[in-house]
Amino acid sequence: MQVCARLRPCTVGSENSDVTIPQIEEKAQADVVFGPDVVQEAVIEGVLEPQLQRFLLEPGFSAIVLAYGQTGSGKTHTIFGPPGVLTEHEYNASGGRPLSWGFFPYAAITMLQSLHHRGLSKRAQLKVTAVEIYLEKMFDLLNNRQSVPVPGASVRASSSRPDNETITYDSNGKWQPPQKWLGTKVLPGSSTGTAKEVILATPLDVVQVARQVENTRSASAHALNTRSSRSHCLMTLSLRQIDAKGQLHAGQVRPWWAW
Ligand SMILES: Nc1ncnc2c1ncn2[C@@H]1O[C@H](COP(=O)(O)OP(=O)(O)OP(=O)(O)O)[C@@H](O)[C@H]1O
DSSP states (O other): OOOEEEOOOOOTTOTTOOOOOOOOOOOOOOSEEEOTTOOHHHHIIIIIHHHHHHHHHSTTOOOOOOOOOSTTSSHHHHHTOSTTOOSHHHHHHTTSOOTTOOHHHHHHHHHHHHHHHTTOGGGEEEEEEEEEEETTEEEETTTTTEEEOOTTOOBOOOSSOOOGGGOEEOTTSOEEOOGGGBOSOOOOSOTTTTSOOEEEOSHHHHHHHHHHHHHHSOEEEETTEEEEEOSEEEEEEEEEEEOTTSOEEGGGOOBOOOO
């Protein structure tokens, strides 16, 4: 696993604000650190591109990108891009490679272009799913926000936190949910197993899906971020091979990433 830290530049209006950072004793280690001047393209080049090339060339290879950070730290910016850039116009004006676009549109378009250049467009199918986890429930962002069963959902959603007496850990130190939270139904499958899969055949399909996800997510403005996403979002890209009879090859399924 590679851990990368990306520092966001100051937003307009906050450049001259005084910020006091308390002395922190703990040290965190990262494999790569990108400063505030490092542009999207360079972050993609350093982090995503190697994974993407392995995904495209090594059978069975899959990868996950997880963007983690406090509100306003730039997760959506890194995964999707700055607000308003995911348009057909941007795509055409850039000659098919908008430099500000984030990981998801970049990865999907690179996959489509790679299949095209290798003459494999008709022998492969690229599909995407997108769900958000909001208030401990999962919703399908590509299917009218239909509720998606949470696999292994034996933990019931609860707004109340356990008090100190109910917190228990197993022998590995892993937190155990209180018994009263446990339901009886355990749903099988992968984390987004029943979400609608949408075929991505052209770069404009990618633009449409990315915009739909951006516009459908639960979001609201607060002091630190005017377009703050109030949920976690998970997206997968999978590539399936189609054989001479037009059948999808289950063995070639390659789930890709989540965030
Ligand atoms: N590297 C960057 N360069 C320029 N602007 C950035 C960068 N990172 C973030 N921003 C801008 O900062 C603002 C907040 O970023 P963003 O919405 O991506 O945060 P977030 O981590 O997704 O927040 P939340 O968890 O609240 O959804 C946005 O206007 C975004 O475009």
